[in-house]
Amino acid sequence: MRKHDGEFFQRDRQWHPPAHAAQYKSSVARSPRFAALSIENTRSEITGPVFRPDDVAKIDRDLILNYAQDGEPVGERIIVHGRVLDEEARPVPNTLVEIWQANAGGRYRHRNDTYLAPIDPNFGGCGRTLTDAEGYYYFRTVKPGAYPWRNWENNWRPAHIHFSVFGTGWAQRLITQMYFEGDPLIPRCPIVSTIPDPEAIDMLTARLDMNASVPFDCLAYRFDIVLRGRRSTLFENRLEGN
Amino acid sequence: MRQPLAYLKESPSQTAGPYVHIGLAPGAAGFSIFDQELGWDIAGPNAAGERIRIEGMVLDGTGAPVRDVLIEAWQANAAGIYPHPEDPRHTEVEDGFRGWGRTISDFETGLWGFETVKPGTVPGRNGTVQAPHISLWIVARGINLGLATRLYFSDEGEANAADPVLNLVEQTHRRDTLVAKREERDGQPLYRFDIRLQGDHETVFLDI
Numbered sequence: 001m002r003k004h005d006g007e008f009f010q011r012d013r014q015w016h017p018p019a020h021a022a023q024y025k026s027s028v029a030r031s032p033r034f035a036a037l038s039i040e041n042t043r044s045e046i047t048g049p050v051f052r053p054d055d056v057a058k059i060d061r062d063l064i065l066n067y068a069q070d071g072e073p074v075g076e077r078i079i080v081h082g083r084v085l086d087e088e089a090r091p092v093p094n095t096l097v098e099i100w101q102a103n104a105g106g107r108y109r110h111r112n113d114t115y116l117a118p119i120d121p122n123f124g125g126c127g128r129t130l131t132d133a134e135g136y137y138y139f140r141t142v143k144p145g146a147y148p149w150r151n152w153e154n155n156w157r158p159a160h161i162h163f164s165v166f167g168t169g170w171a172q173r174l175i176t177q178m179y180f181e182g183d184p185l186i187p188r189c190p191i192v193s194t195i196p197d198p199e200a201i202d203m204l205t206a207r208l209d210m211n212a213s214v215p216f217d218c219l220a221y222r223f224d225i226v227l228r229g230r231r232s233t234l235f236e237n238r239l240e241g242n
Numbered sequence: 243m244r245q246p247l248a249y250l251k252e253s254p255s256q257t258a259g260p261y262v263h264i265g266l267a268p269g270a271a272g273f274s275i276f277d278q279e280l281g282w283d284i285a286g287p288n289a290a291g292e293r294i295r296i297e298g299m300v301l302d303g304t305g306a307p308v309r310d311v312l313i314e315a316w317q318a319n320a321a322g323i324y325p326h327p328e329d330p331r332h333t334e335v336e337d338g339f340r341g342w343g344r345t346i347s348d349f350e351t352g353l354w355g356f357e358t359v360k361p362g363t364v365p366g367r368n369g370t371v372q373a374p375h376i377s378l379w380i381v382a383r384g385i386n387l388g389l390a391t392r393l394y395f396s397d398e399g400e401a402n403a404a405d406p407v408l409n410l411v412e413q414t415h416r417r418d419t420l421v422a423k424r425e426e427r428d429g430q431p432l433y434r435f436d437i438r439l440q441g442d443h444e445t446v447f448l449d450i
Contacts, residue, residue, distance in 0.1 A: 011449065016255050017386035024257075026384030029303040030439050036390075036449040039407050042366050044377050044392075045450045047326035048316060049342030055280055067275055087249045096280075100265025110261045111272040112310075112349065124275045126265045162258065162265055169328075170316045171450045175381055175388060177256040191257060194386050200254040226250045
């Protein structure tokens with residue numbers, strides 16, 4: 001029987017955005033000039049934090065209710081759901097998925113966000129959940145609005161939800177962003193465009209999922225996340241080199 | 243027939259952005275939402291070993307502090323055991339020892355820090371021993387893919403000299419960028435670890 005507790009597949013750094021992407025201005029001074037040092041996985045990279053059911057509460061995944069004060073937030077009600085898989089399409093169960101987003105008007109509940117669109121008193125903008133045994137997760141929220149940011153003078157982020165995912169080992173740690181199918185701001189965004197391959201961008205674009213929507217209540221979007229796969233241990237490592 | 247290689251591609255990374263705190267540290271963003279935020283206690287009250295504090299700054303290519311950074315840490319306990327099923331001794335880990343934590347820089351000064359216990363040595367590949375270290379992962383606005391590095395300890399000179407990962411750094415003077423300097427503050431051990439993203443004394447980052 002194949003064991004899947006080996007090392008992780010190498011990350012394809014030509015698929016991910018490069019550290020230095022001149023059109024995304026803040027990457028210019030925040031990108032290393034030297035190449036990263038490649039190391040083979042050790043126990044330090046193969047293991048990673050383990051999360052328990054009592055780390056999160058059920059309501060944490062419902063952004064329509066988890067910060068409601070005297071009513072529900074304004075905006076397009078949606079379910080965002082999908083699976084966390086590895087590169088061999090195997091589910092990643094019991095892993096922590098965290099999200100954060102702006103409200104329907106594109107305003108973040110953050111002390112450093114000064115955009116003139118108002119805060120929604122009933123919307124916090126963050127959620128978290130663990131995937132189930134099949135790697136499945138879901139959230140309920142409102143669709144975030146586009147918002148302007150100080151890059152070029154007239155840059156607007158497409159509607160997006162930030163995702164943070166752990167996986168089973170430290171080397172799988174990933175933060176990314178989910179976009180919405182059909183948004184004309186996607187090809188205009190310098191952050192999206194840090195990703196070189198259009199197919200990779202398509203992978204971050206959630207699809208409208210009518211089958212998962214709730215009639216007369218909310219629409220749904222489907223967003224699957226893929227983490228690094230693990231080598232099956234076909235041969236033991238030879239005792240040479242480090 | 244062409245043989246298929248039916249692998250999926252990994253989801254591409256995107257920057258965590260300037261408002262990462264909303265999702266991962268909402269208290270710092272300015273609101274209280276969860277009963278308990280995750281990641282603020284790495285070792286718990288029962289962990290054996292020396293209690294230490296780690297502090298530092300992340301500096302950009304101009305030398306300015308990065309004041310919107312989020313750092314995550316992953317480490318073994320004082321006996322060198324990870325609280326994870328793939329460590330053969332994981333059942334021996336103290337109750338409450340998570341091994342994982344997150345911290346953020348101060349919005350004004352850029353200083354970050356966390357409290358933990360000093361980790362023990364852990365096995366490396368092919369029978370080697372790795373010097374005590376903490377794995378770090380750094381995300382922020384302007385960082386497109388989280389940066390991985392390791393923090394080693396200045397008072398572990400002998401173990402550091404034999405560490406298989408430090409020894410892979412070809413330019414030997416760059417190894418110092420991964421070694422936190424031990425100091426004392428009010429009688430308590432403090433390790434200072436500055437991370438330079440770019441330029442002079444650029445920190446060694448790892449493709450793990």
